[in-house]
Structures are given as structure tokens and as C-alpha cells.
Amino acid sequence: xxxxxxxxxxxxxxxxxxxxxxxxxxxxxxxxxxxxxxxxxxxxxxxxxxxxxxxxxxxxxxxxxxxxxxxxxxx
Numbered sequence: 001x002x003x004x005x006x007x008x009x010x011x012x013x014x015x016x017x018x019x020x021x022x023x024x025x026x027x028x029x030x031x032x033x034x035x036x037x038x039x040x041x042x043x044x045x046x047x048x049x050x051x052x053x054x055x056x057x058x059x060x061x062x063x064x065x066x067x068x069x070x071x072x073x074x075x
Contacts, residue, residue: 004031017070036057
């Protein structure tokens with residue numbers, strides 16, 4: 001939700017994404033949940049760490065760089 005709010009108010013830090021959001025409008029973008037981490041009561045799992053691992057996995061798998069996405073290519 002934070003990303004969508006930043007885009008709606010014109011303040012997202014990813015300038016190419018913000019520019020296209022502003023030019024093409026919200027209706028031309030889609031947000032999808034790729035994975036949910038099941039939280040169990042009493043679990044000692046570091047959910048932030050797990051979320052970062054999942055993000056890295058999806059970045060490697062989907063390669064959302066250049067023409068395929070808005071993430072900068074890391075050198």
C-alpha cells in the first residue's frame with residue numbers, strides 16, 4: 001500500500017516508475033502478491049529477513065530490469 005500511496009501523491013523515489021504512473025495512470029498498473037509468509041504464533045522467525053530472501057529470489061527469477069521492469073541493473 002505504501003508504494004501505491006507514494007505513486008498517487010507523486011513522491012515515489014523510483015523516477016521512471018513515477019513518470020510512467022503519472023503519464024499512463026493507475027489503471028494501467030497491476031499489483032500482485034507473489035508469496036505470503038505464514039505467521040505462526042510463537043514462531044521465532046525473523047519475517048523481515050525472510051521477506052528480503054524472497055525479494056532476492058524473485059529478483060533473480062523474474063529479472064525486472066530495463067525493459068522488463070523498473071529496477072536498476074546492479075553492476
